[in-house]
Amino acid sequence: MxxxxxxxxxxxxxxxxxxxxxxxxxxxxxxxxxxxxxxxxxxxxxxxxxHIVSKSELLQHICFSVANEFTLQLQEVELSKVSNTKKLEQLIRFHIKMMVHSFDEVYVANNEWKYLDEPYLSDFLKQRRVYENKMVQLVKEGILKKELKNVHPYVSVLTILSAVRGVEFWQRQKKDISVEELENNMVNQLLTGLTNI
Amino acid sequence: MxxxxxxxxxxxxxxxxxxxxxxxxxxxxxxxxxxxxxxxxxxxxxxxxxHIVSKSELLQHICFSVANEFTLQLQEVELSKVSNTKKLEQLIRFHIKMMVHSFDEVYVANNEWKYLDEPYLSDFLKQRRVYENKMVQLVKEGILKKELKNVHPYVSVLTILSAVRGVEFWQRQKKDISVEELENNMVNQLLTGLTNI
DNA sequence: TAACAAAACTAACGCTTATTAGTTTTTAAG
DNA sequence: CTTAAAAACTAATAAGCGTTAGTTTTGTTA
CATH class of the missing domain: 1.10.10.60 (Homeodomain-like)
Structure with a gap:
C-alpha cells in the first residue's frame, strides 16, 4: 500500500x-x-x-511523555526565586501553552488515561497526585506569606487545573483571539477575578 | 436470573x-x-x-436530560431581576450543585457526547453553543454596566465552564470539605480572584 | 548484482460487541 | 384458576476488534 x-x-x-x-x-x-x-x-x-508493541503502548507513551513534561516544568518553577504568586502564574501559562502547542497529546493524557493498563495506570495517577500536592503547597505558602487570600488550597488548585483545560474549547474557534490574549485573560481571571472589587 | x-x-x-x-x-x-x-x-x-431501544438511546437520554436542565436554569436566571454578577454567580453555583448531585449524568454529558449519533450530535452541540453564547452575553452586559472588568467575554465564560468541571476531582476525596465550602471557594476565586489585590 | 535486514503485505485467529429470534417464566387481572 | 401481557431467558448472528503467522517487497550494503 x-x-x-x-x-x-x-x-x-x-x-x-x-x-x-x-x-x-x-x-x-x-x-x-x-x-x-x-x-x-x-x-x-x-x-x-x-514499529510498535501494542495499542496500549501508544497510550502509555503519550500519557507519560505529557506527564513528564509537566513534572519537569514544575520542578523548574519550584527552584526559581520568585514569589509564589509568580510561580503559580508561570505554571498556569505553561499549562495553557501546552494545551495550545501539544493539544492532542495533552488532551489524551487528560481524558484517556483511564484506559492505561496496570501498573501504568497507578503510576500515572500517583504522578498526578504528587503534582497536585506540590501545587497545593505553593498555594499554602502563598497564603502564609499573605500574597494570596485565605482560600482553600486544594479547591484553588483544582479550579486552576480545570480552568486551563478550557483551552480545549478555544482550539475550535481560535481565529478571533490570539494565544497571548487567551493566556493573559485566563491568568487575570484566575489570579485577580472577574468583578470590579 | x-x-x-x-x-x-x-x-x-x-x-x-x-x-x-x-x-x-x-x-x-x-x-x-x-x-x-x-x-x-x-x-x-x-x-x-x-425496556430500551438501543445503547445509543441511553446516551442520548442522559446527554439531553442534562442539557435541558442547564438550559432551563439559564432561562430562569436570565429572567431574574438581579445584577449580572449575581446571575453569573447563580449559574456557577448551579453548575457546582449539578456536578455534586448528578455527577454521573453531568460527567457523561460533558465527556461522552461525542459518541452521540446524528442528528443528536449536532443538536447537542448547537444547544451547548447557544448556552455559551447566552453566558457570553451576560458577561458583555456586566462589562458595559461596569460591574465586571474589561475581560474577553468568551475566554471568561470558557474559564468558568471549565473550572466548575473541577468538581469532578473533588468527588474522589469529598471527605475533608463540604459542598458549601467548595461552592463558596470556587465562586470567590472565579469572581474575585486568588491574590490579595 | 548478491545477500541480508527492514518493513510492507495478505490471510486468518480468537474474542468481544450490540442486537435479534424464539421460547419460557413471571406478573397481574378477570 | 385462567388467561394475557410483560419481561425474563437461551442461543445465535454478523460485524469489528487487536494481534499473529507467514510471505513478499523494498531498501541498503558489500
Missing amino acids: GNIKAIANGSKKDVILKKAAALFRLKGFKASSMRELALTIGVEAPSLYN | GNIKAIANGSKKDVILKKAAALFRLKGFKASSMRELALTIGVEAPSLYN
Missing part, C-alpha cells in the same frame, strides 16, 4: 505516535481502531507492529 | 438509565458493554431490550 514517512529527526514510531494522539483525541482511545490509525498513516494495520 | 427492581416513582427504564450513567461515567461509553450494564442490574443483556 504505502510506507511510513519518517519526519525530519524523528523515527517512524514518532509518526505513529503523533497520528495516534490525533486519532485518540478525536475519537477516544477505545473508539480508535488500529485499522483506522493505519489508514491515516497510509499503511495496513499489521504493518504498524513492525 | 433476576429482575429489574423499579425504584419508587420510577420506571424500570429509569433504573437502567441511572446504572448506565454510572457505568458510562466510570468506564466511558465505548468501553461499557451492554453485558456489563446488565450485570450491574442483575439481568441478562438481551432482557434490557424489553
Whole structure:
C-alpha cells in the first residue's frame, strides 16, 4: 500500500505516535481502531507492529511523555526565586501553552488515561497526585506569606487545573483571539477575578 | 436470573438509565458493554431490550436530560431581576450543585457526547453553543454596566465552564470539605480572584 | 548484482460487541 | 384458576476488534 514517512529527526514510531494522539483525541482511545490509525498513516494495520508493541503502548507513551513534561516544568518553577504568586502564574501559562502547542497529546493524557493498563495506570495517577500536592503547597505558602487570600488550597488548585483545560474549547474557534490574549485573560481571571472589587 | 427492581416513582427504564450513567461515567461509553450494564442490574443483556431501544438511546437520554436542565436554569436566571454578577454567580453555583448531585449524568454529558449519533450530535452541540453564547452575553452586559472588568467575554465564560468541571476531582476525596465550602471557594476565586489585590 | 535486514503485505485467529429470534417464566387481572 | 401481557431467558448472528503467522517487497550494503 504505502510506507511510513519518517519526519525530519524523528523515527517512524514518532509518526505513529503523533497520528495516534490525533486519532485518540478525536475519537477516544477505545473508539480508535488500529485499522483506522493505519489508514491515516497510509499503511495496513499489521504493518504498524513492525514499529510498535501494542495499542496500549501508544497510550502509555503519550500519557507519560505529557506527564513528564509537566513534572519537569514544575520542578523548574519550584527552584526559581520568585514569589509564589509568580510561580503559580508561570505554571498556569505553561499549562495553557501546552494545551495550545501539544493539544492532542495533552488532551489524551487528560481524558484517556483511564484506559492505561496496570501498573501504568497507578503510576500515572500517583504522578498526578504528587503534582497536585506540590501545587497545593505553593498555594499554602502563598497564603502564609499573605500574597494570596485565605482560600482553600486544594479547591484553588483544582479550579486552576480545570480552568486551563478550557483551552480545549478555544482550539475550535481560535481565529478571533490570539494565544497571548487567551493566556493573559485566563491568568487575570484566575489570579485577580472577574468583578470590579 | 433476576429482575429489574423499579425504584419508587420510577420506571424500570429509569433504573437502567441511572446504572448506565454510572457505568458510562466510570468506564466511558465505548468501553461499557451492554453485558456489563446488565450485570450491574442483575439481568441478562438481551432482557434490557424489553425496556430500551438501543445503547445509543441511553446516551442520548442522559446527554439531553442534562442539557435541558442547564438550559432551563439559564432561562430562569436570565429572567431574574438581579445584577449580572449575581446571575453569573447563580449559574456557577448551579453548575457546582449539578456536578455534586448528578455527577454521573453531568460527567457523561460533558465527556461522552461525542459518541452521540446524528442528528443528536449536532443538536447537542448547537444547544451547548447557544448556552455559551447566552453566558457570553451576560458577561458583555456586566462589562458595559461596569460591574465586571474589561475581560474577553468568551475566554471568561470558557474559564468558568471549565473550572466548575473541577468538581469532578473533588468527588474522589469529598471527605475533608463540604459542598458549601467548595461552592463558596470556587465562586470567590472565579469572581474575585486568588491574590490579595 | 548478491545477500541480508527492514518493513510492507495478505490471510486468518480468537474474542468481544450490540442486537435479534424464539421460547419460557413471571406478573397481574378477570 | 385462567388467561394475557410483560419481561425474563437461551442461543445465535454478523460485524469489528487487536494481534499473529507467514510471505513478499523494498531498501541498503558489500
